[in-house]
Amino acid sequence: MAQPTQKAVIEGVRILAPAVKEFTLRPLGQLLHFKAGQWISAHLPVGDSPPLIHAYSLAEPEHPSGLFKLCFDRVPDGVGSGYMFTLEAGDELVYAGPYGNFVLPGEDPASYIFVARFTGIVPIRCLLLELLGSSFAGDILLVYGAGNSQDLIYHDEITGWVERHRNFSYVPTIFAAEDGWKGRVGTELDALRLLVTERKGQLPMVCGGSDMVRPVRSFFQELGFARREVRCETYY
Template sequence: MPQPITDIYLPRQAKVEQIEVENSLISTFVLAFSDRQYNDAFHYQPGQFMMVSMPHYGEAPISISSTPTRPGAIHLSVRRAGKLTNAMHGLQVGDTIDLRGPYGRPFPMEQLQGQDLLFVAGGIGLAPLRAVINGCLDQRDRFGTLTVLYGSRTPSDIAFQSDLGLWQKQGVDCHLTVDAAEPGWDGAVGLVTSLMDDLTPELSRSTALVCGPPMMFRAVLGKLASMGFSDEQVLTTMERHMKCGVGICRHCHMDGKLACVDGPVFSLAELRKLKIMELES
């Protein structure tokens, strides 16, 4: 008998159906639960994460990078960082891993309806935003303009290239920049904040969704403030080391809040009330 769908604490086996190599460090794994009935009923929201595990290699939180508007498969975009993520990069189509979740507070998709959305990401930070962007594209008339600013170290590090190409074709205003050019690159060079200079957002109906490494995050927040975005108009997802993912172990404690259950999605207004390294100058 399949387990009840409400039992979210139990790891379940999922099969790797497809692997999309994004760059030398990041791959997107397309997964489906081996229990087809469970897979068909599985539901999540953009911004939530799964606790992913492999025997001998441990467990780690990974954002769901697919959108629930395209049911049937879960996408996890994974950057090689340590024990588990390196082992995941050795997986082949047909192999299995264990998943529990979904966990965490998602992006407030209903609140975002009618808004112009500005996505600013660096590196693997585009993974959780991909879920939102594809969700918006699947319900296009519910959202205003979509703009994506994406920064990578070098042109060879640009991940999610097929998504970026598709988004551009579907009317998303996508801009890329790299920290350092390589031969053949004629695009922008510089921090992702340099892409923000030409933007003229309609502030009364705009929200920025920001996700990337701490240095980029701080610079982007400064730029958004100078453009007139209020702290309530900026959303992000917080990365913290997590063990349980469900508010028990307190590894992801952030000055009174837990990234796993109070987040990982927070508004900047909520984060300003906490003492966290990302906001220290």
């Protein structure tokens, strides 16, 4: 059954990296009520049989203003993201939702381990904003990887959280050495192998492409986590 769609107008566009944009949108009809970590489906007027329907995660928790944010990368030759990249302030976006179960659990775990690659940080940053604004006092670890430091979107903002939240640790990693980069070099999995050596009540939440999500999920399963205990949002 076709899902009812809504329209929103783009109020602002921010360029976060050479191929990454963030939109601030204002719904033109009903407000969008959602949980941090959920996504909307954008109905894009492109492709062989429009609309081309693609998922985009909500980039920040629900705000009293009703504005919401999306953040996406332009995939080389990607029809949907290529179209999204051409949109400007004043343009409209048709969407349905929210959808998805990649949300914080009803009951707090002892600690959280978040793992993201590139724009996989979008729902995870949203979850972190929610969590760091809550009374949760357990440890929160974020391992965040990208091909290069420019693609670690929101890196400066996330780095700032470390000083303000004593229970938050941030491990950014890039896949090849770079002049001026003082952080880790290697994959998210390389970092996890050093940082997480046993299962002790953590909740792993992982987001990115299947090339990262699959091996990271296997890593946690090798530590004794059941498959369903590793929450994953797989973009492709």
